[in-house]
Amino acid sequence: MKRIFITGSTDGLGLAAARTLMAEGHEVVLHARSMKRAAVLAELESQAAGVVIGDLSSADATKAVAEQVNKIGRMDAVIHNAGIYLERSRGTTPEGHARTLAVNTLAPYILTALIERPDRLIYLSSGMHRGGDGSLRDMDWIERRWEPSLAYSESKLYVTALTMALARRWPKVLSNAVDPGWVPTKMGGPGAPDDLEQGHLTQTWLAVSDDPAAKVSGGYWHHRQQGQPAPDALDRDFQDRLMDKLLESTGVALP
Known part of the structure; x- marks a missing residue:
């Protein structure tokens, strides 16, 4: 039996992953953006190892989420599932960041840095990451005119x-x-053509399976098959420059 924390587990892929892992007998720590959103988890709360609350668009709230998780105990795996898509405007978080960057990139980074290190980490990417600009210029969309699709693609890159x-x-x-593919969640819309079940089962498989195929690191997965991410994602220089930018943006150092 494993203990797994899943961000954004009130609906869509996160909720489906939580249900699957609970049905398999694992301990699952759920996450909701607010107390109001947590209400939808009432039926699962008695089965869960805990429910943590915090809006991942806020750095302070994200740090509080990490603190709540650490109080529950060490996780065997963390699934960074929460995300936002095609925001109409840049938005502004309490720290002044673009909301898409804050939720899709900065929050996973902060949580990774502050949650006691698990055995496995799973991050939700998107095929759209291949359309992201790898220059790292104006990551926070301060100078550029807002482009929702490009902002999302870059956050996933x-x-x-x-x-x-x-x-x-x-x-x-x-x-x-x-x-996970373009799946019919609230984010993807009802007309999305991909398989919702395959989307979340890849996450749960990577989180808990003892299958040798799942016990690898540095993979980019789609429906339990490894693929090739964008070249920038594999470039060590890009990775190192990105990590410097994330430290600069959050003030949080990765251990």
Whole structure:
């Protein structure tokens, strides 16, 4: 039996992953953005190892989420599932960051740095990461005119590169990225053509399976098959420059 923390587990892929892992007998720590959102977890709360609350668009709230998780105990795996897609405007977090960058990239980085190190890390990427600008120029969209699709693509490029950097820096931790496909969640919309079940089962498989195929690090996965991420994500220089940018943006150092 494993203990797994899943961000963004009130709906979509995160909730599906939580249900699957609980049905398999694992301890699952759930996450909701607010107390109001946590209400939808009432039916699962009695089965869960805990529910933590915090809006990942806020750095302070994200740090509080990490603190809540650490109080529950060490996780065997963390699934960084939470994300936002195609925000109409840049938005502004309490720290002044673009919301897409804050939720999709900065929050996973902060949580990774502050949560007691697990055995396995799974990050949600997207095939759209291949369309991201790898220059690292104006990551926070201060100078550029806002482009929702490009901002999302870049945030997923960054989190994919973070996955690969961790696989290199933390050799005792299995760090993998998952492209769930365009699935019919609230984010993807009802007309999305991909398989929702395959999307979340890849996450759960990487989190707990003893299958030798799942016990690897630095993989980019789609429906339990390894693929090739964008070249920038695999480039060590890009990874190192990104990590410097993430430290600069958050003030949080990766152990």
